[in-house]
Amino acid sequence: MTHYSAFSLFKEALRGNKGWSRAWQDAEPKPAYDVVIIGGGGHGLATAYYLAKEHGITNVAVIEKGYIGGGNTGRNTTIVRSNYMIDGNTNFYEHSMKLWEDLSRDLNFNVMFSQRGQINLAHSPAQMDSHARRGNIMRMNGIEAHLMSREEVMKRVPILDYSENARFPIHGGLLQERAGTARHDAVAWGYARGASARGIDIIQGCEVTGYLWDHGRIVGVETTRGPIRAKKVAMAVAGHTSHMAKMAGLRLPIETHVLQAFVTEAIKPVIDCVVSFGAVHFYISQSDKGGLVLGGDLDGHNSYGQRGDMPIVEENMAAAKALVPLVSRLQLVRHWAGVMDMSMDGSPFICKAPIEGLYINGGWCYGGFKATPASGWCYAHTIAKDEPHALNARFRLDRFHRGQQIDEKGMGPTPWAH
Amino acid sequence: MLRIACPHCGDRDYVEFLYGGDAENAMPELSDTDIDRWTEFVFFRNDPKGEHAEYWQHQHGCRQWLRVVRHTVTHQVISVQPASEVDTPAQGKRVEVA
Numbered sequence: 341m342t343h344y345s346a347f348s349l350f351k352e353a354l355r356g357n358k359g360w361s362r363a364w365q366d367a368e369p370k371p372a373y374d375v376v377i378i379g380g381g382g383h384g385l386a387t388a389y390y391l392a393k394e395h396g397i398t399n400v401a402v403i404e405k406g407y408i409g410g411g412n413t414g415r416n417t418t419i420v421r422s423n424y425m426i427d428g429n430t431n432f433y434e435h436s437m438k439l440w441e442d443l444s445r446d447l448n449f450n451v452m453f454s455q456r457g458q459i460n461l462a463h464s465p466a467q468m469d470s471h472a473r474r475g476n477i478m479r480m481n482g483i484e485a486h487l488m489s490r491e492e493v494m495k496r497v498p499i500l501d502y503s504e505n506a507r508f509p510i511h512g513g514l515l516q517e518r519a520g521t522a523r524h525d526a527v528a529w530g531y532a533r534g535a536s537a538r539g540i541d542i543i544q545g546c547e548v549t550g551y552l553w554d555h556g557r558i559v560g561v562e563t564t565r566g567p568i569r570a571k572k573v574a575m576a577v578a579g580h581t582s583h584m585a586k587m588a589g590l591r592l593p594i595e596t597h598v599l600q601a602f603v604t605e606a607i608k609p610v611i612d613c614v615v616s617f618g619a620v621h622f623y624i625s626q627s628d629k630g631g632l633v634l635g636g637d638l639d640g641h642n643s644y645g646q647r648g649d650m651p652i653v654e655e656n657m658a659a660a661k662a663l664v665p666l667v668s669r670l671q672l673v674r675h676w677a678g679v680m681d682m683s684m685d686g687s688p689f690i691c692k693a694p695i696e697g698l699y700i701n702g703g704w705c706y707g708g709f710k711a712t713p714a715s716g717w718c719y720a721h722t723i724a725k726d727e728p729h730a731l732n733a734r735f736r737l738d739r740f741h742r743g744q745q746i747d748e749k750g751m752g753p754t755p756w757a758h
Numbered sequence: 759m760l761r762i763a764c765p766h767c768g769d770r771d772y773v774e775f776l777y778g779g780d781a782e783n784a785m786p787e788l789s790d791t792d793i794d795r796w797t798e799f800v801f802f803r804n805d806p807k808g809e810h811a812e813y814w815q816h817q818h819g820c821r822q823w824l825r826v827v828r829h830t831v832t833h834q835v836i837s838v839q840p841a842s843e844v845d846t847p848a849q850g851k852r853v854e855v856a
């Protein structure tokens with residue numbers, strides 16, 4: 341594996357870029373491993389990387405049914421933030437933010453993490469109060485936050501509708517300056533490269549179809565390329581968490597839903613941060629290529645189909661037009677969808693399953709990209725030590741039985757309405 | 759566009775309907791004090807990749823609740839019945855739909 345540096349770039353530029361080696365190895369499955377990770381998305385690959393880096397466990401395979409990063413990792417709108425306020429979430433997402441801040445250097449791979457800031461808009465005095473509350477809780481936890489006045493928002497994001505006609509007048513917003521975006525594919529590739537360099541097998545085009553059992557214990561997986569034995573089996577399949585759990589006989593507090601996203605044609609830079617509408621579920625940012633990246637609500641009924649329906653397209657465009665009138669002049673060039681593992685309180689699971697040999701990472705809803713580094717880091721700890729780290733101790737499956745839900749939005753168990 | 763054939767109003771776009779979620783999640787008797795059964799009912803779901811029985815209310819039509827069986831990958835609607843004719847929650851019994 342070549343070490344990437346200014347010098348190696350310069351050297352290869354002179355040699356016509358012919359000397360680069362493959363970033364990571366496409367492996368063939370071996371009959372047995374210490375740990376098998378199901379799912380080659382960001383979370384699965386990060387788990388593999390931290391198992392090797394933090395715990396010296398390298399006899400590991402990541403098994404991906406398609407190609408790495410082809411799931412939600414490659415479909416999301418890449419917002420990274422840590423403006424959470426409920427115990428359990430706050431420190432976990434802030435840990436993730438800290439890992440993001442050093443990720444390109446740690447992986448020696450440019451994940452294009454851009455701390456361009458994220459603003460949650462407020463459209464009423466009451467919403468300003470609730471943003472002030474959130475900001476204060478964040479600051480008490482050592483996470484910076486800034487409550488912006490209407491004038492500050494106008495200065496920072498001039499393209500929003502501040503006119504008399506605005507359907508939802510902008511009163512101000514809550515800014516997290518360290519929040520931002522990252523290059524989704526690079527996150528998958530960077531972790532894959534780091535894991536592969538440490539001897540971990542990344543196996544693509546291999547679907548897990550069931551588990552191998554021994555006296556009620558899971559001892560491996562059945563795959564489309566034959567059985568693979570493993571001392572520990574760890575799922576990180578995001579939108580297929582319920583499905584993989586069902587194969588092990590488990591029923592989870594998760595519903596699977598579809599979420600769409602959109603990109604417009606590229607234009608000159610008009611918005612240099614991420615803005616979330618406070619009236620309708622909708623957010624907007626601009627990619628480095630110039631396209632406006634838009635997203636909003638779920639389609640609203642259970643789905644494992646990675647495609648969305650037209651009413652949500654219309655709803656998103658209406659929201660976009662209400663907030664940023666200039667989008668009405670733009671063409672939409674791409675639109676796609678991913679399947680979300682919507683947990684019943686909106687928070688994830690990183691824990692041992694109630695079956696020996698099985699570990700669960702899921703319930704990420706539509707916010708798991710930002711969690712990728714911390715999720716992999718905590719999951720690796722949980723798998724290696726057979727107990728959670730303090731940072732993921734609350735992300736347990738039995739929190740519903742114990743009345744310890746982590747419901748950041750206070751929405752209750754109707755995930756399609758989140 | 760997902761379309762649902764309402765038995766009262768005919769074939770309609772799904773935007774006329776309100777989604778009511780899993781129709782196989784049976785509510786415990788109100789007198790049941792078992793916390794685990796209630797937790798299962800409130801928070802846990804079968805969430806199948808395949809055929810899913812679910813409630814939809816024809817909010818912008820007859821306002822009746824329907825029990826729809828729909829495939830969660832193809833989104834094909836397999837059956838639609840008035841919920842009142844299928845469910846008898848008071849007795850805690852359910853009629854299976856083919």
Ligand SMILES: Cc1cc2nc3c(=O)[nH]c(=O)nc-3n(C[C@H](O)[C@H](O)[C@H](O)COP(=O)(O)OP(=O)(O)OC[C@H]3O[C@@H](n4cnc5c(N)ncnc54)[C@H](O)[C@@H]3O)c2cc1C
Binds near residue numbers: 406416584635678706
């Ligand atoms: C439109 C959209 C917008 C989003 N926006 C944001 C955002 O702005 N910010 C944010 O933080 N999050 C966002 N998310 C959520 C985020 O993308 C996910 O929570 C996160 O990517 C999940 O991480 P993952 O690595 O586990 O998932 P994935 O990348 O989906 O990885 C799971 C992998 O498991 C594989 N798999 C499944 N079943 C099997 C099997 N049986 N055998 C082998 N492999 C299997 C899949 O092929 C897949 O590659 C968004 C999601 C979507 C769809």
